[in-house]
Amino acid sequence: MKNYLFLIFAFSLAIMMGLTSCEGKDGSIGPEGPAGPTGQTGEGTQNCVLCHGSSQLIAAKQFQWEHSVHATGGHYERNQTSCAGCHTSQGFLERIETMSDQGVTAADIEDPLPQNCYTCHQIHRTYTAADWAFTQEDPVTLWEGGQTVDLGKANLCISCHQSRVVSPALPDPSTGGLVNIQTTRYGPHHGPQGVMLPGLNGYEVAGPQPYENSAHTLLLANNTSKACIVCHMGTAQATESGGHTFRVISEGGDINTDACVACHPVAADVEALVEDRQAQIEEKIAELEQLLADRGLYDIAKGQNSKGDYTGHEAGALYNLKFVEEDKSRGVHNFKYAYALLTNSIAALQ
Ligand code: HEC
Ligand code: HEC
Ligand code: HEC
Ligand code: HEC
Ligand code: HEC
Ligand code: HEC
Structure with a gap:
């Protein structure tokens, strides 16, 4: 108030x-x-x-945004130079201006703000409707992997929703090698969705499942599809999901099937499809976690890995586990790729 x-x-x-x-x-x-x-x-x-x-042009969007995790998540306190480029509005605007290596800002960001209207739109630059243009629409060269990805309007999203560079790097899956891990949070960091949707940069160890992508990759990971925006900014369901809440699923667990209807015409069918695929991914996650825990490499309760020497396949399996977990869609973004990474990692550890 x-x-x-x-x-x-x-x-x-x-x-x-x-x-x-x-x-x-x-x-x-x-x-x-x-x-x-x-x-x-x-x-x-x-x-x-x-x-x-x-x-209602602004008011409705503001109200939706206030109910989004961009507004409520609270992690904009991560204002240090290596975090602020994604976690604060000012840090993001600085990094897309300076194109600094790995998005490091010149200094810690004072009075940090979360992602808001000014982060994504060119507010108050011309005072015309042109101000709705995005601050960042260029194709994105991924920090981890180095490929250039072009998701059109959703290049905005994947500027932040991409993996961070993993240290130490993983070996080539076909040659293997030792990896000495000195962090309990090994992996791609929390928002690798922009890498999962196009199906890139997992540890592709050979195994029973071929590395293929789901239909969403072909249909939704290209520069004319609007990608993330189709599903995450579908017709707003008040402040539950859609629009500027950026949510596909409400906090109560209801899918915004309006965002899927163009391709999945029957709401109940797509709900069942999500349930089925997420259950399959969860089962594989549990299996892989257990295998890593059996080797003393993973603490399931804490969700953390142990420090020390890993074989290439162990480190790769841990990376794949984290990659799929942190993607958080549990298979919706790119089921086939996520499923193959987990299944083949399990096979490699058995
Ligand atoms: C400036 C960087 C940045 C941009 C641009 C950005 N995001 Fe985010 N996003 C974040 C961060 C950081 C969080 C976590 C916020 C927190 O927890 O405080 C987040 C959270 C989210 C969440 C909620 C995640 C959860 O765990 O519930 C969704 C969904 C999301 N973003 C989708 C999008 C979409 C879709 C776009 C493009 C239209 C986008 N984001 C653009 C940085 C960004
Ligand atoms: C490449 C952009 C990027 C950078 C750099 C970055 N983050 Fe994040 N971070 C994100 C995104 C996007 C999310 C939200 C992911 C989601 O909820 O799916 C996030 C989420 C988080 C979360 C919440 C995790 C959770 O599951 O709720 C924490 C904590 C966090 N980041 C800490 C940090 C710290 C500390 C740094 C700097 C050392 C950092 N981040 C750097 C993009 C980034
Ligand atoms: C995380 C990035 C992000 C943030 C934060 C954000 N927007 Fe948007 N906004 C978008 C995207 C992406 C679209 C385009 C959606 C589409 O194409 O369907 C959009 C579209 C719009 C439009 C329609 C523009 C047009 O050309 O007709 C308005 C109005 C708007 N946003 C207002 C706001 C307001 C007001 C805020 C702050 C409360 C805000 N936005 C915050 C990403 C963002
Ligand atoms: C193209 C749309 C657009 C136009 C035109 C526009 N504004 Fe804004 N204005 C916004 C948005 C979006 C916000 C941010 C709202 C938010 O943060 O929730 C904003 C915020 C504000 C604020 C709140 C403080 C701040 O800076 O965040 C003031 C004051 C303001 N505008 C004044 C003006 C004045 C005066 C004009 C005309 C000279 C104007 N605006 C023209 C879109 C516009
Ligand atoms: C085919 C529709 C679809 C596309 C395209 C899509 N998402 Fe999602 N996304 C989902 C669904 C469904 C979930 C799972 C929600 C759940 O189960 O909690 C999800 C989960 C997420 C989450 C975790 C937080 C949450 O809301 O559950 C983030 C963050 C996210 N997606 C970001 C993105 C980004 C960034 C892109 C573009 C690279 C993208 N998504 C593309 C449908 C989609
Ligand atoms: C641009 C079209 C398009 C949109 C939009 C779309 N999907 Fe899909 N989706 C497909 C196609 C095509 C398939 C593969 C055919 C099938 O299995 O029904 C598919 C498959 C799936 C699968 C199974 C994945 C697999 O590989 O087995 C899930 C789960 C799914 N979609 C969920 C969603 C959800 C939830 C939404 C909306 C938030 C959504 N989709 C939006 C086209 C789309």
């Missing part, structure tokens, strides 16, 4: 400043006003009304 009052206050103040700067001759107060007929007091503010008027 306090926030709203403040915003209303700030907004009225800015409108007044807008008025002044539009009628003034030198334009020295506030940001340069929008282009508009000159000489008549207040004409310029018509551009403000384009977005801030009585329409």
